[in-house]
Amino acid sequence: MTSGDRAELARLVGVAETALADALARTAGPSARLEAAMRHAVNAGGKRLRPVLCLAAAAAIDPGADARRAAAALELVHTYSLIHDDLPCMDNADLRRGKPTVHRAFDEAAAVLAGDALLALAFELTAEHPAETARDLTRVLARASGPAHLVGGQMEDTLGLLGPASAERLDAIQRGKTAAMIAASLEMGAVAARAGDGARAAFREAGLSLGVAFQIADDLLDLQGDASVVGKPTGADAARGKLTYHGLHGVEAARAKVRELTGTCRARLRATGGRTAFLEALADSLIDRRN
Amino acid sequence: MTSGDRAELARLVGVAETALADALARTAGPSARLEAAMRHAVNAGGKRLRPVLCLAAAAAIDPGADARRAAAALELVHTYSLIHDDLPCMDNADLRRGKPTVHRAFDEAAAVLAGDALLALAFELTAEHPAETARDLTRVLARASGPAHLVGGQMEDTLGLLGPASAERLDAIQRGKTAAMIAASLEMGAVAARAGDGARAAFREAGLSLGVAFQIADDLLDLQGDASVVGKPTGADAARGKLTYHGLHGVEAARAKVRELTGTCRARLRATGGRTAFLEALADSLIDRRN
Numbered sequence: 001m002t003s004g005d006r007a008e009l010a011r012l013v014g015v016a017e018t019a020l021a022d023a024l025a026r027t028a029g030p031s032a033r034l035e036a037a038m039r040h041a042v043n044a045g046g047k048r049l050r051p052v053l054c055l056a057a058a059a060a061i062d063p064g065a066d067a068r069r070a071a072a073a074l075e076l077v078h079t080y081s082l083i084h085d086d087l088p089c090m091d092n093a094d095l096r097r098g099k100p101t102v103h104r105a106f107d108e109a110a111a112v113l114a115g116d117a118l119l120a121l122a123f124e125l126t127a128e129h130p131a132e133t134a135r136d137l138t139r140v141l142a143r144a145s146g147p148a149h150l151v152g153g154q155m156e157d158t159l160g161l162l163g164p165a166s167a168e169r170l171d172a173i174q175r176g177k178t179a180a181m182i183a184a185s186l187e188m189g190a191v192a193a194r195a196g197d198g199a200r201a202a203f204r205e206a207g208l209s210l211g212v213a214f215q216i217a218d219d220l221l222d223l224q225g226d227a228s229v230v231g232k233p234t235g236a237d238a239a240r241g242k243l244t245y246h247g248l249h250g251v252e253a254a255r256a257k258v259r260e261l262t263g264t265c266r267a268r269l270r271a272t273g274g275r276t277a278f279l280e281a282l283a284d285s286l287i288d289r290r291n
Numbered sequence: 292m293t294s295g296d297r298a299e300l301a302r303l304v305g306v307a308e309t310a311l312a313d314a315l316a317r318t319a320g321p322s323a324r325l326e327a328a329m330r331h332a333v334n335a336g337g338k339r340l341r342p343v344l345c346l347a348a349a350a351a352i353d354p355g356a357d358a359r360r361a362a363a364a365l366e367l368v369h370t371y372s373l374i375h376d377d378l379p380c381m382d383n384a385d386l387r388r389g390k391p392t393v394h395r396a397f398d399e400a401a402a403v404l405a406g407d408a409l410l411a412l413a414f415e416l417t418a419e420h421p422a423e424t425a426r427d428l429t430r431v432l433a434r435a436s437g438p439a440h441l442v443g444g445q446m447e448d449t450l451g452l453l454g455p456a457s458a459e460r461l462d463a464i465q466r467g468k469t470a471a472m473i474a475a476s477l478e479m480g481a482v483a484a485r486a487g488d489g490a491r492a493a494f495r496e497a498g499l500s501l502g503v504a505f506q507i508a509d510d511l512l513d514l515q516g517d518a519s520v521v522g523k524p525t526g527a528d529a530a531r532g533k534l535t536y537h538g539l540h541g542v543e544a545a546r547a548k549v550r551e552l553t554g555t556c557r558a559r560l561r562a563t564g565g566r567t568a569f570l571e572a573l574a575d576s577l578i579d580r581r582n
Contacts, residue, residue, distance in 0.1 A: 029443030030463030033450070038438065084407060089399035108380035112403060113446050116375060119407065120437035123414045127430035134426035139418035146411035147329065152320030155404050159324070172321030 005281045009052065016051035019072035023125055027117070037106045037114035038121075041079050044097050049286070050074040050185040056282065057189025057203050060274030065193035069129065070137050073122040074185050077145045080118035081154065083111050090158055119145070129192070136191045144184035153177030161241035170243050171212075179211025186210075186279075190272070199272045206268035210283050213261035216254050217287050219244040223251070262287050296572045300343065307342035310363035314416055318408070328397045328405035329412075332370050335388050340577070341365040341476040347573065348480025348494050351565030356484035360420065361428050364413040365476050368436045371409035372445065374402050381449055410436070420483070427482045435475035444468030452532035461534050462503075470502025477501075477570075481563070490563045497559035501574050504552035507545050508578050510535040514542070553578050 001009070020042055027035055051071035058067035086093040086101040087108065093101050103111035122145075126137040144150060153176020156163060163169060186203035195203070222237045223246065237244055246254035265283050269276040292300070311333055318326055342362035349358035377384040377392040378399065384392050394402035413436075417428040435441060444467020447454060454460060477494040486494070513528045514537065528535055537545035556574050560567040 027438040029437075029439035030460070030467050031438070031443040031446040034438055034443050034446040080407075084403055087399075087403060089403060108378075109449050110446065112375055112378060112380060113442050113449075116371075116406070116410065117438035117442040119410055120433050120442065123429055123433035124437060127426055127433055129426070131422035131426045134429065135418055135420070135422040138414055138425065138429045142411050142414035142418055146320075146415055147318045147322070147325055147408035148320035151404050151408040151411065152322040152325050155322040155325040155401065158400050158404075169321070176321050 001281045001285050005278055005285075008056075008278050009282065012052045012055045013048050015055055015068060016048040016071050016075065019051065019068040020048075020075055023069070023072040023076065023121065026124075027121060033106070033110060034113055034117060037102050037110040038117055040099075040105055041083050041102050041114060041118070042076070044099050046075075046079075046097065048075060050078050050181060052282070053182065053185040053207070053279070054189040054192070056279050057186040057272075057274070058193040059189075060272065060276045060279060061190060061193035061195045061199065065189075067189050067192035069125040070188040070192045073125040073137070073141060074181070074188065076118045076122040076125070077141065077150070078181065080115040080122075081145075081150060083115040083118070085154060087111060090154075133191060133194070137188055140184050140187050140191060144180040149176040149180035151176075153180070157242070161243055163243070165243055165248060167248060170245060170248055173243060174212050174215045174245070175208065178215040179208045182211030182214065183207030195272070195274070199274065202268050202272040206265050206272070206279075206283075209261045209265035209268060210286070213258045213265065213287050216245040216261075217258050220246055220251065220254055220258075258287060292572045292576050296569055296576075299347075299569050300573065303343045303346045304339050306346055306359060307339040307362050307366065310342065310359040311339075311366055314360070314363040314367065314412065317415075318412060324397070324401060325404055325408055328393050328401040329408055331390075331396055332374050332393050332405060332409070333367070335390050337366075337370075337388065339366060341369050341472060343573070344473065344476040344498070344570070345480040345483070347570050348477040348565070349484040350480075351563065351567045351570060352481060352484035352486045352490060356480075358480050358483035360416040361479040361483045364416040364428070364432060365472070365479065367409045367413040367416070368432065368441070369472065371406040371413075372436075372441060374406040374409070376445060378402060381445075424482060424485070428479055431475050431478050431482060435471040440467040440471035442467075444471070448533070452534055454534070456534055456539060458539060461536060461539055464534060465503050465506045465536070466499065469506040470499045473502030473505065474498030486563070486565070490565065493559050493563040497556050497563070497570075497574075500552045500556035500559060501577070504549045504556065504578050507536040507552075508549050511537055511542065511545055511549075549578060 024039055024042060051074055054071040054074055055067050058065040083102050085091050086096055087103055094104050102114055123138060126141055127134050129137060153173050156173045157177055183204045186207040187200055190200045190203045219237060266280050269279050315330055315333060342365055345362040345365055346358050349356040374393045376382050377387055378394055385395050393405055414429060417432055418425050420428060444464050447464045448468055474495045477498040478491055481491045481494045510528055557571050560571050
């Protein structure tokens with residue numbers, strides 16, 4: 001990324017943080033404990049990748065478009081999914097980004113309910129737009145975060161190698177758990193900017209390529225914990241029986257797949273007709289870091 | 292209820308069941324296990340009270356209105372909240388309506404994720420309407436099911452008598468946990484029938500009165516398990532330290548409050564200007580059974 005790209009990234013992260021703070025400021029409800037648990041999770045940090053992709057896609061179509069609530073809704077859904085994934089009955093994680101997970105800092109009931117609350121709050125945000133935009137944002141987010149994608153992918157990922165180790169099942173998990181929300185991030189930016197159907201579809205497709213490339217590259221990174229045995233899955237993923245692209249097809253095929261998908265992503269971003277130079281650089285940097 | 296009212300109730304339950312079956316038929320995703328867990332919960336039965344209230348409110352304004360997806364969305368949210376409430380970290384319930392709860396029939400991960408999936412699916416349904424209706428349905432459902440109401444009320448209910456036993460906190464729990472979703476049920480019916488703002492508000496207010504009356508009457512019913520000590524909370528609610536209206540204000544005051552709220556509910560239903568005779572009879576029967 002150029003220094004201009006890095007400045008734009010920092011600017012968009014700032015917009016995302018403000019949008020998240022605004023979203024959390026509106027949750028005045030009966031339970032201070034619930035709100036504290038929600039804040040604990042949202043304020044634990046993170047790259048804010050999904051909001052940044054959403055804001056950048058909107059700006060690529062119309063620099064004056066307001067995608068702030070759509071961006072915040074995406075991060076709330078991402079945060080909810082991390083809280084629930086971390087629960088003792090799933091990944092049983094004590095730490096997330098160096099801080100205690102919600103069920104460790106509060107308790108399991110607060111963690112389940114904080115996740116639930118963030119998911120519902122996300123749809124309060126998508127509904128707060130002009131009618132057509134609200135309807136389309138809600139539809140895209142509900143589909144990406146529902147049983148067909150995010151939750152279905154997580155269920156199968158949890159089962160891991162207990163389920164069949166087929167290319168189809170791996171593809172469904174990767175599309176569901178990671179790529180669908182990355183695709184929704186770009187598409188919701190396009191919706192907020194009132195892009196045409198063709199551009200919307202191109203952003204969605206670019207996001208699917210980026211999301212799958214990102215997941216394969218991320219899984220490869222897990223391998224490098226033990227570089228002496230590259231080519232044989234021995235990292236944390238393998239230990240917990242995770243189904244991965246390199247585990248199924250080999251490391252070289254995985255690297256080739258990432259390169260292919262990166263090219264597809266770039267071509268689809270250009271096909272949107274928007275000013276996508278920053279998004280192309282961001283996509284490259286996300287994958288390069290891992291490949 | 293007259294035999295005509297009973298026939299109308301049976302008809303609306305039938306419409307709700309078909310709408311739920313249609314909603315579940317669209318969830319084709321990567322995880323058969325997730326879908327089985329969702330079906331287990333939704334098909335466990337129940338009175339389908341929230342969809343019936345929604346369908347009846349819509350019919351009171353416009354007999355030709357289509358409130359089927361709104362009705363199904365309400366029951367999906369209700370079902371999700373029961374799955375999560377039953378988890379070991381909350382009520383730790385083994386049975387729900389005589390059948391194993393989702394975490395007993397499957398496991399905890401499947402129960403958490405099935406609840407999550409049903410919540411997201413509900414918003415897929417609200418988004419599938421003409422733009423303005425979709426936006427309004429999503430907004431009403433997201434608010435009622437979010438931190439300000441359903442989830443916040445559940446968090447405080449879980450804490451029970453560990454929190455302050457104040458009239459304000461009890462009111463927040465009862466409005467949040469029960470009344471907000473009953474109010475949303477009537478309001479979403481009105482939205483689906485494109486009722487005016489005044490009628491929408493009257494339906495919402497009627498629902499709040501009905502919901503609080505229903506909750507107070509339900510808690511009184513719990514007392515009757517030990518009729519010899521009426522006036523002193525000794526039922527299951529008291530055993531688990533639940534904050535109740537009769538526990539705070541006494542049994543006679545609770546009965547008087549139910550009568551008052553029942554009258555308010557009826558007056559507000561009439562103020563909608565719709566054909567609400569069936570809804571008035573239904574509201575009376577729901578509360579009478581408990582008072």
